[in-house]
Amino acid sequence: MSHSMKGAPRSLRSAGAAGPRPPAAEHLGYSLLLPGGAHCAGLARRAVASLLVRHGPAGLVETAALAASELVSGAHRFTPDREMILRVRRHFEALRIVLYDQHPAHPSPAAAERCRDRRGRGMWLLAAAVGEHGGDWGLVPVLTPEGGTKTWALLPC
Numbered sequence: 001m002s003h004s005m006k007g008a009p010r011s012l013r014s015a016g017a018a019g020p021r022p023p024a025a026e027h028l029g030y031s032l033l034l035p036g037g038a039h040c041a042g043l044a045r046r047a048v049a050s051l052l053v054r055h056g057p058a059g060l061v062e063t064a065a066l067a068a069s070e071l072v073s074g075a076h077r078f079t080p081d082r083e084m085i086l087r088v089r090r091h092f093e094a095l096r097i098v099l100y101d102q103h104p105a106h107p108s109p110a111a112a113e114r115c116r117d118r119r120g121r122g123m124w125l126l127a128a129a130v131g132e133h134g135g136d137w138g139l140v141p142v143l144t145p146e147g148g149t150k151t152w153a154l155l156p157c
Contacts, residue, residue, distance in 0.1 A: 028055045028090040034072065036081040044086055045069035048097065051088055057157045060095055063129050064088075067097050067137070067153035070126035074139075074151060075101035078119055094135075095155040105147030112141060119149075126153060 032047055034040040049065040052058065068086060075084050082102040089096045106112035119139060130137045135155040142148030 028088065028095075030088045032086045032088075034084045034086055036076070036079075036083050038073075038076055038080075040076065040084065041069040041072040044072040047086070048088055052095075057090075057095065060133070060155050060157065063133050063135075064095055064097060064153075064155060066129050067126055067155070068099075070123060070129075071097065071099040071151045071153065074119060074123055074126070075099055075103070075149065077122065078115070078149070079103045090157060093157050095157055096152065097155075098150060098152040100142060101149050101151070103141075103147050103149040105141075105145065116141075123151075130155060 028051065030051055032044070034043060045065045045068055048068040049061050052061045052064055068088070072084060072086065079101045084102070085100040087096070087098045087100075089098075103115075106115060116139065123137065123139075126137055130153050133155050135153060137151070137153045139149055139151040142150050
């Protein structure tokens with residue numbers, strides 16, 4: 001006796017047979033939520049290196065990994081053990097590595113400027129590495145009542 005099942009799945013080629021294909025390098029875009037803590041600098045370094053080895057641009061792996069770990073280290077020094085968001089994106093022929101932290105808001109503009117200067121001086125390794133590749137970096141306050149800082153590195157591709 002033959003049974004005919006309506007709506008039964010037909011034999012489809014397995015989507016996983018060829019393996020997933022990563023997006024092209026020009027579409028690279030990832031965000032990572034880091035739990036905070038000194039160990040997150042190493043996590044960021046390994047994650048960014050892994051992404052760029054897989055997606056490219058391969059010539060930026062070491063510098064981008066260093067930039068990510070320096071951004072996270074800087075945030076940890078000023079906002080220890082607080083969650084951070086790391087974003088890695090290729091956009092307009094540049095690799096953008098952006099870190100958002102939860103640095104508390106300062107009571108006055110003068111205090112905020114002193115903190116920004118102190119934090120910027122601690123980023124000398126980031127500045128040297130990014131500058132060597134013709135890139136740029138910076139930090140700006142995130143304009144929320146709770147505070148927060150956005151630090152970033154830009155590397156031309």
